[in-house]
Amino acid sequence: MTDLVQSAPRACIIGHPVAHSRSPMVHGFWLKELSLAGDYTREDVRPEDLPGFIASLRERGYVGANVTVPHKEAVLGLADVVSETARAMGAANTLWFEDGLLHADNTDVTGFLANLDERAPGWDRRAGTATVLGAGGAARAVIFGLLARGFSTIHLVNRNEERSLALKAAFGPAVKPCGWDALDAALPATNLLVNTTSLGMSGQPPLVVDLAPLPDTALVHDIVYIPLTTGLLSAARARGLATVDGLGMLLHQAVPGFSHWFGRTPAVTEDLRAILVRDIERAAA
Ligand code: ATR
Numbered sequence: 001m002t003d004l005v006q007s008a009p010r011a012c013i014i015g016h017p018v019a020h021s022r023s024p025m026v027h028g029f030w031l032k033e034l035s036l037a038g039d040y041t042r043e044d045v046r047p048e049d050l051p052g053f054i055a056s057l058r059e060r061g062y063v064g065a066n067v068t069v070p071h072k073e074a075v076l077g078l079a080d081v082v083s084e085t086a087r088a089m090g091a092a093n094t095l096w097f098e099d100g101l102l103h104a105d106n107t108d109v110t111g112f113l114a115n116l117d118e119r120a121p122g123w124d125r126r127a128g129t130a131t132v133l134g135a136g137g138a139a140r141a142v143i144f145g146l147l148a149r150g151f152s153t154i155h156l157v158n159r160n161e162e163r164s165l166a167l168k169a170a171f172g173p174a175v176k177p178c179g180w181d182a183l184d185a186a187l188p189a190t191n192l193l194v195n196t197t198s199l200g201m202s203g204q205p206p207l208v209v210d211l212a213p214l215p216d217t218a219l220v221h222d223i224v225y226i227p228l229t230t231g232l233l234s235a236a237r238a239r240g241l242a243t244v245d246g247l248g249m250l251l252h253q254a255v256p257g258f259s260h261w262f263g264r265t266p267a268v269t270e271d272l273r274a275i276l277v278r279d280i281e282r283a284a285a
Contacts, residue, residue: 007061008037008038008039009037009038009039009063009261009262009263010038010039010040010041010061010062010063011027011038011039011040011041011062011063011064011065011066011257011261011262012040012041012042012043012062012065012066013040013041013042013043013065013066013067013068014043014045014050014053014065014066014067014068014071014075015042015043015044015045015067015068015069015070015071016044016045016046016047016069016070016071017044018042018043018044018068019042019044021042021068022250022276022279023040023066023068023254024040024041024042025275025276025279026250026251026254026272026276027040027254027257027258028040029271029272029275030258030262030266030272031262033266033272034262034264034266036262036263036264038261038262043065045071047070047071047074050071050074050075050078051078054075054078054079054095054102055078057095057102058097063096063097063260063261064094064095064096064097064257064260064261065094065095066093066094066095066254066257067092067093067094067095068093072091072092072093072106072137073090073091075091075092075095075104076090076091076092076104078102079092079095079102079103079104080101080102080103081098081101081102081103081104082103082104083103083104083105083106085105085106085109085144086104086105086106088106088144088170089106089108089109089137089140089141089144090137090140091106091137091140092104092105092106093105093106093107093108093253094106094107094256094257094260096257096260096261098260103260105256106141107253107254107255107256107257108137108138108141108249108253109141109144109145109148110252110253110255110256111248111249111250111251111252111253111254111255112141112142112145112223112249112252112253113145113148113149114248114252114255114268115244115246115247115248115249115251115252116219116221116244118248118252118268119244119245119248120219120221120242120244123192123219123244124149124150124151126191127146127149127150127151127152127191128151128152128153128189128191129151129152129153129154129155129189129190129191129192130146130151130153130154130155130190130191130192130193130194131154131155131157131183131186131187131190131192131193131194132146132154132155132156132157132194132196133157133158133183133193133194133195133196133197133199133207133209134157134158134195134196134197134198135156135158135160135163135164135166135167135177135196136163136196136197138196138223139156139158139167139196140167140170142194142196142223143156143167143171143175144171146192147171147174151174151192152174153174153176153189154171154174154175154176155176155178155182155183155186155190156168156175156176156177156178157178157179157180157182157183157186158177158179159179159180161177161179164177164178165177183209184210184213187211187213187214187218188213188214188215189215190214190215190218191215191217191218191219192218192219192220192221193209193211193214193218193219193220193221193236194221194222194223195207195221195222195223195224195230195232196223198224200222200224200230200231200232201224201226201230202226202227202284206231207230207231207232208231209232209235211235211236211239211241212239214239214241216240216241218241218242219241219242219243219244220232220233220236220241220242220243220244221243221244221245221246222243222244222245222246223246223249224246225245225246225247225249225250225280226280226283226284227280227284228245228247228277228280228281229245230245233245247273247276247277247280248268248273250276251268251272251273251276252268255268
């Protein structure tokens with residue numbers, strides 16, 4: 001046993017840039033809440049330095065890490081063991097050592113599903129038809145989760161058709177790619193509408209969708225959480241629809257990493273949520 005292994009466990013988030021990440025706030029809250037000795041820091045690593053950084057992760061004293069933009073794809077090729085979910089996503093966000101090997105997983109799917117389970121219990125009881133806006137990495141996790149929960153039709157609305165066709169090729173005929181001009185026609189049969197684009201995020205163009213054609217029982221979810229109440233969610237509430245914001249996805253995707261690194265499974269509580277909400281509001285002000 002080396003001194004490194006015997007000292008309090010340390011984890012980090014690896015990104016470039018990484019200063020904006022709220023993950024240290026989440027893990028710091030849990031370490032304190034559970035009275036655990038440990039540390040979670042930010043590591044700004046340039047793409048060209050990533051292989052060397054990962055190779056020396058253990059020597060740097062880390063028991064594991066989160067990985068964010070732009071390293072989520074590259075890190076797959078640097079881990080010893082890649083989970084099936086991470087392989088399906090083509091990206092990983094959580095690393096940990098087990099039996100001397102570096103494992104990589106993608107917890108975005110878990111985060112997406114756990115958030116809806118918590119904020120809209122029974123949301124998948126009828127499953128059926130969902131409409132997903134956007135066809136990037138986040139949409140991939142969302143579609144994977146929706147298919148796992150039994151959704152039979154997923155209208156995939158994206159500007160760049162090539163990206164939605166790639167998701168159809170990956171996930172099969174339940175995924176129905178279409179352009180924004182076909183959204184109106186998709187909405188009347190939609191039980192769940194999910195925004196995975198960056199539209200509506202603070203500093204980005206607004207997301208303008210006429211929600212009138214949605215059924216009164218539809219649920220509207222935005223994975224954007226800055227601002228917490230996006231234009232899409234405001235419009236959905238004004239229309240009397242149930243909504244779920246994206247903050248819980250950030251919180252729930254962090255749970256598996258914490259368990260691997262620090263040996264306890266933390267809870268996503270209203271106290272934790274409130275701290276993040278205050279921070280988001282402060283940043284917006
Ligand atoms: P992530 O990995 O977080 O999903 P991403 O891969 O950059 O991020 O995807 C962003 C999504 O927002 C994409 O679906 C993108 O649409 P395109 O694939 O057509 O580029 C969508 N998006 C971003 N800006 C947009 C805009 N101005 N109009 C329409 N879609 C937009």
